[in-house]
Amino acid sequence: AQSVTQLGSHVSVSEGALVLLRCNYSSSVPPYLFWYVQYPNQGLQLLLKYTSAATLVKGINGFEAEFKKSETSFHLTKPSAHMSDAAEYFCAVRKSSGNTPLVFGKGTRLSVIA
Amino acid sequence: DTAVSQTPKYLVTQMGNDKSIKCEQNLGHDTMYWYKQDSKKFLKIMFSYNNKELIINETVPNRFSPKSPDKAHLNLHINSLELGDSAVYFCASSQVPNSDTQYFGPGTRLTVL
Numbered sequence: 001a002q003s004v005t006q007l008g009s010h011v012s013v014s015e016g017a018l019v020l021l022r023c024n025y026s027s028s029v030p031p032y033l034f035w036y037v038q039y040p041n042q043g044l045q046l047l048l049k050y051t052s053a054a055t056l057v058k059g060i061n062g063f064e065a066e067f068k069k070s071e072t073s074f075h076l077t078k079p080s081a082h083m084s085d086a087a088e089y090f091c092a093v094r095k096s097s098g099n100t101p102l103v104f105g106k107g108t109r110l111s112v113i114a
Numbered sequence: 115d116t117a118v119s120q121t122p123k124y125l126v127t128q129m130g131n132d133k134s135i136k137c138e139q140n141l142g143h144d145t146m147y148w149y150k151q152d153s154k155k156f157l158k159i160m161f162s163y164n165n166k167e168l169i170i171n172e173t174v175p176n177r178f179s180p181k182s183p184d185k186a187h188l189n190l191h192i193n194s195l196e197l198g199d200s201a202v203y204f205c206a207s208s209q210v211p212n213s214d215t216q217y218f219g220p221g222t223r224l225t226v227l
């Protein structure tokens with residue numbers, strides 16, 4: 001079965017500082033990995049995805065994530081936080097083949113301090 | 115030109131009532147989903163439909179009955195509502211089953227009193 005663990009339910013950074021949101025996955029087969037963002041009172045929006053191509057994936061709004069098989073990690077980073085980045089971030093995994101659903105982590109709330 | 119829309123946005127009701135949440139997508143996608151997000155923000159899939167046929171049912175109580183009248187709609191009917199049903203319900207769609215990219219609706223916040 002697939003699962004993801006997001007370390008830290010709440011991360012707080014200063015505006016302009018590095019954003020690092022951690023995600024570790026567990027999968028019995030090669031996974032596809034995703035980061036979604038949820039702004040207050042809105043649905044989820046795809047930030048970026050890893051689907052077995054390049055291990056460093058660039059997404060929207062300056063975010064990127066690196067798939068590290070040896071560490072079973074897919075951490076999300078952004079060099080410089082902006083106030084508008086404050087939101088809930090979800091890591092998700094699913095099998096790279098077959099008809100299986102997305103499995104989401106418990107989310108990490110990012111606060112950006114002025 | 116909303117891609118995935120849900121109605122209502124908020125729903126407050128008494129225990130024991132029956133209620134429905136509607137979802138529509140105008141993306142021409144074949145697959146639609148219902149997710150439940152609990153008070154701790156944990157998001158879990160409930161159902162998935164492809165071309166109006168159920169393909170995923172994640173051990174959801176049979177009080178929950180999805181209905182897909184056509185590919186663009188997937189409604190969720192809930193019978194005999196319980197306190198534990200209080201959550202935010204998200205509809206989503208994708209081109210094909212478990213496609214790389216799912217598009218989410220804005221959510222329906224259900225509160226059972």
